[in-house]
Amino acid sequence: MNRIIPAAIADLEARRDNMANGPLVRDDASRCIDVINTFHRSANQLDLGNPDYREPRLPSPLMNVAGVDISVVPDAIVVDRRRAGDRVGQAFIRCTIGAAGNAADGRRAEANGHLATIAHMHARQYLGDLGEPHPQASMVIDVPRGIVVRGPTNSTRRIANIEAACAMIAAVWPMI
Structure with a gap:
């Protein structure tokens, strides 16, 4: 998780900040970043077990x-x-x-x-x-x-x- 999450966020930030992308793509990237950050903060609290x-x-x-x-x-x-x-x-x-x-x-x-x-x-x-x-x-x-x-x-x-x-x-x- 410590490798995948930063890479995903970096890719999404590039999409969000690229003005060549339309507003929907930039907004979607921004929302995805929020969700990934929420998941990362709460991953230890979630009862996901160890499968x-x-x-x-x-x-x-x-x-x-x-x-x-x-x-x-x-x-x-x-x-x-x-x-x-x-x-x-x-x-x-x-x-x-x-x-x-x-x-x-x-x-x-x-x-x-x-x-x-x-x-x-x-x-x-x-x-x-x-x-x-x-x-x-x-x-x-x-x-x-x-x-x-x-x-x-x-x-x-x-x-x-x-x-x-x-x-x-x-x-x-x-x-x-």
Whole structure:
């Protein structure tokens, strides 16, 4: 991290300061610098454990849930080495700040939980060759809020809810 972060910030500063770039590119670079600095300051406080984080497999295969194809493109593959065998999952990094407030925070927490569950479902379908897919190896790292949301240990109910929602979408979709 001590080598990658300064190099990334230097590259982003060059983009931000290059007047040949448009205002959107310069603004995006500036925001990315803020997010990287926030992540760097909070990395030790985040409960990331000590797994190996690997580049995701791209292109990421579609996951079919109850007749609905879902595109799942994680930011990293997580391999947690254990005595009993490797646990595998996927990580998503959320960097958007979003609105603050109790209702917004509740919706974001719920969305993060669903995303962690979807990451586990995708890992279960496509990453078994790397180890045992485990719900808590899949996570959403919410950088602005400084939290890590892991897939629930007992994800049966949430998976059933996701499957039911997809079945309803599949049933209605042709009518739209």
